[in-house]
Amino acid sequence: FNVTRKETAPIDGQKPGTSGLRKKVKVFTQPNYLHNFVQSTFNALSAEKVRGATLVVSGDGRYYSKDAIQIITKMAAANGVRRVWIGQNGLLSTPAVSAVIRERVGSDGSKATGAFILTASHNPGGPNEDFGIKYNMDNGGPAPEGITDKIYENTKTINEYSIAEDLPDVDISAAGVTSFGGPEGQFDVEVFDSASDYVKLMKSIFDFEAIRKLLSSPKFTFCYDALHGVAGAYAKRIFVEELGAQESSLLNCTPKEDFGGGHPDPNLTYAKELVARMGLGKSNTQDEPPEFGAAADGDADRNMILGKRFFVTPSDSVAIIAANAVESIPYFSAGLKGVARSMPTSAALDVVAKNLNLKFFEVPTGWKFFGNLMDDGLCSICGEESFGTGSDHIREKDGIWAVLAWLSILAHKNKENLGGGKLVTVEDIVRKHWATYGRHYYTRYDYENVDAGAAKELMANLVKMQSSLPEVNDIVKGICSDVSKVVNADEFEYKDPVDGSISKHQGIRYLFEDGSRLVFRLSGTGSEGATIRLYIEQYEKDPSKTGRDSQEALAPLVEVALKLSKMEQFTGRSAPTVIT
Numbered sequence: 001f002n003v004t005r006k007e008t009a010p011i012d013g014q015k016p017g018t019s020g021l022r023k024k025v026k027v028f029t030q031p032n033y034l035h036n037f038v039q040s041t042f043n044a045l046s047a048e049k050v051r052g053a054t055l056v057v058s059g060d061g062r063y064y065s066k067d068a069i070q071i072i073t074k075m076a077a078a079n080g081v082r083r084v085w086i087g088q089n090g091l092l093s094t095p096a097v098s099a100v101i102r103e104r105v106g107s108d109g110s111k112a113t114g115a116f117i118l119t120a121s122h123n124p125g126g127p128n129e130d131f132g133i134k135y136n137m138d139n140g141g142p143a144p145e146g147i148t149d150k151i152y153e154n155t156k157t158i159n160e161y162s163i164a165e166d167l168p169d170v171d172i173s174a175a176g177v178t179s180f181g182g183p184e185g186q187f188d189v190e191v192f193d194s195a196s197d198y199v200k201l202m203k204s205i206f207d208f209e210a211i212r213k214l215l216s217s218p219k220f221t222f223c224y225d226a227l228h229g230v231a232g233a234y235a236k237r238i239f240v241e242e243l244g245a246q247e248s249s250l251l252n253c254t255p256k257e258d259f260g261g262g263h264p265d266p267n268l269t270y271a272k273e274l275v276a277r278m279g280l281g282k283s284n285t286q287d288e289p290p291e292f293g294a295a296a297d298g299d300a301d302r303n304m305i306l307g308k309r310f311f312v313t314p315s316d317s318v319a320i321i322a323a324n325a326v327e328s329i330p331y332f333s334a335g336l337k338g339v340a341r342s343m344p345t346s347a348a349l350d351v352v353a354k355n356l357n358l359k360f361f362e363v364p365t366g367w368k369f370f371g372n373l374m375d376d377g378l379c380s381i382c383g384e385e386s387f388g389t390g391s392d393h394i395r396e397k398d399g400i401w402a403v404l405a406w407l408s409i410l411a412h413k414n415k416e417n418l419g420g421g422k423l424v425t426v427e428d429i430v431r432k433h434w435a436t437y438g439r440h441y442y443t444r445y446d447y448e449n450v451d452a453g454a455a456k457e458l459m460a461n462l463v464k465m466q467s468s469l470p471e472v473n474d475i476v477k478g479i480c481s482d483v484s485k486v487v488n489a490d491e492f493e494y495k496d497p498v499d500g501s502i503s504k505h506q507g508i509r510y511l512f513e514d515g516s517r518l519v520f521r522l523s524g525t526g527s528e529g530a531t532i533r534l535y536i537e538q539y540e541k542d543p544s545k546t547g548r549d550s551q552e553a554l555a556p557l558v559e560v561a562l563k564l565s566k567m568e569q570f571t572g573r574s575a576p577t578v579i580t
C-alpha cells in the first residue's frame with residue numbers, strides 16, 4: 001500500500017468527555033470527522049506507541065463501527081503501526097479490550113500497546129443515534145487527562161492526516177492474519193475470537209466449579225440481559241457453556257447495531273424486560289421470578305444486579321463485593337490492597353473499608369482515575385454509582401466480572417444449601433449487610449438534554465451559594481425542618497496520590513451534619529445539550545430503620561435538593577428524565 005497525506009482542517013467540539021468522544025452518528029460521518037480525531041490521537045502519543053506498535057481496534061458493534069474499523073486500520077497502516085488486532089466482527093467489550101491489551105499474545109508473539117475502543121456505551125445506537133471512540137493505554141486503561149487534553153489541542157490545529165487509501169478492506173468476520181507490504185515494511189491485521197482471552201482471564205479469577213454448582217442447581221434460577229449489546233458475545237460462552245446456566249436464561253444476547261432500538265443502559269428504567277422478569281415494579285409477573293438477574297450496557301462494562309423482586313443499588317453492590325471478596329473469590333484470597341469509589345458514589349464502601357481496615361480512595365467520576373491507584377498496587381476493588389464495578393484484574397469496569405463476583409458470593413454462602421436447606425438470597429445478603437454496616441439510602445436524578453446555558457447557570461448558582469452556609473441553612477430550614485444542617489459545601493477537587501495531577505471542578509457538594517450528601521454534576525458522556533445529575537444520599541445506622549423504601553426515606557432530602565438548586569426554575573423540568 002501507499003501512504004497518502006490528506007489536507008484537512010480543524011472541526012469544533014472534539015473534546016473527549018468522561019469516557020472518550022461521543023457524538024451522533026451524523027456528526028461522526030461528516031467528512032474527515034473521524035479521521036481528524038484518530039490522527040490527533042496518533043499525534044498525541046509518543047512515537048513508540050505508534051510506529052511499530054500493535055493496536056487493538058474494536059468495540060460494542062454499534063452502527064458505523066464496521067466502517068470506522070476500516071478507516072482506522074488504513075490510518076494505522078499509514079502512520080507506521082505494525083499490527084492491528086480486531087475482535088471477530090469488530091466486537092470486543094470494553095473490559096475485554098482491557099484484558100486483550102494486558103494479557104493477549106499475538107500469533108507472532110507480539111503484545112498490544114494501546115486500543116481504539118468504538119463505543120458510546122449506554123447511549124443508544126443506529127443511524128440517528130450515537131457513536132463514540134476512545135483511546136486506551138498500554139496498561140489497558142483509558143487515556144489519562146494529560147493525553148486526552150493533548151488530543152483535544154491537536155484537533156484544534158490539525159491540517160493533515162495520513163491514510164493508506166489503497167489498502168483493501170479487511171474481512172473482519174473470519175479469524176486469521178492478513179499481511180500487507182507498505183513503505184515501512186510489513187503490516188498485519190489479525191482478527192481473533194472476541195471471547196477467548198476474556199474467558200481465560202475470568203477462569204483465573206473465579207472458582208468456576210463452585211459457580212457451576214450454583215448455576216446448574218435446580219434451586220437457583222438465573223437471568224442475564226445483554227440489552228443487545230456486546231455482552232451477548234460473552235454471556236453464552238460464560239454462563240451457558242462454562243457455567244451450565246439454561247440457554248433460556250439469556251435475554252437479548254444477540255449483539256445488534258442499534259441495540260434492537262433500545263437504550264442499552266442497565267437500570268430499572270431501560271432494562272424493562274429483565275425488570276419484569278424479576279418481578280419488580282408494576283410489571284409483576286405471575287410466575288416465580290428467578291433468584292438472580294443481571295443486565296449489561298452496550299459495551300458490557302456496566303452491570304445491574306437484581307434479586308427476586310429486589311434491586312441492588314450499585315453503591316451497595318461494590319461495598320458488598322468488597323466485604324465478601326476475600327472468602328468468596330480466589331483472586332482476592334490473599335486480601336485486598338485497598339478499595340476506591342467515585343465521589344458521587346455512596347459511602348457504603350467507606351464503612352466497609354473502615355471496618356476491614358482497608359486503604360480507601362475517593363476519586364472523580366470516570367474510570368480513568370482508578371487506573372493509577374491500581375498500577376501502584378493501592379486498590380483491588382472499586383466502583384461507581386452508575387452501575388460500574390470492577391477490580392485490578394483489568395483497568396476498566398467490568399459488567400460480567402461483577403455478575404461473577406455476585407455469583408461467587410452466592411455460591412459461597414450456599415455451599416451447604418444446594419442439596420437441602422433454605423437458599424441465602426441476594427436480598428438476604430443485602431439486608432444482612434445493612435444490618436452490619438448501616439444503610440446508605442441513595443438515589444440519582446438525571447435531567448437529560450437540558451439547555452446547556454441553563455444547566456451552567458444552575459451550577460454557577462449552586463457554587464455561588466456555597467460562600468454563605470448560614471444563608472444556605474436558612475433556605476434548607478425553610479424547605480424542610482426534618483433534614484440536618486449543611487456543614488460543608490465545595491467543589492470536589494482531586495489530587496492523584498500517584499502522579500500528583502490535579503483535577504478541579506469535579507462536582508458540587510453539599511455535605512450535611514448527619515453524613516447526608518447532595519452532589520450536582522454535569523455529565524461528560526452526553527452527545528446533545530447538557531445532562532444534570534443530582535445525587536442524593538442519606539446514612540442510617542439504626543438497624544431497625546434500614547428497611548424503608550428508598551424514595552420515601554429520601555423524600556425530604558430530594559425536596560431540599562430540588563428547591564435549593566431551583567431545578568425547575570432553571571431547567572423548566574418538573575421531573576427528571578431518569579431516576580436510578
Ligand code: VG1
Pocket residue numbers: 018019120121122297301302342365366367384385386388522523524525526533
Ligand atoms: C457516566 C457515569 C460515570 C461513568 C461514565 C462512563 O459519566 O456517571 O460514572 O464512568 O458514564 O460510563 P457522566 O460524565 O455522564 O456522568 V460508560 O458505561 O460510558 O463506560
Ligand code: CO
Pocket residue numbers: 094121122297298299300301302
Ligand atoms: Co459502558
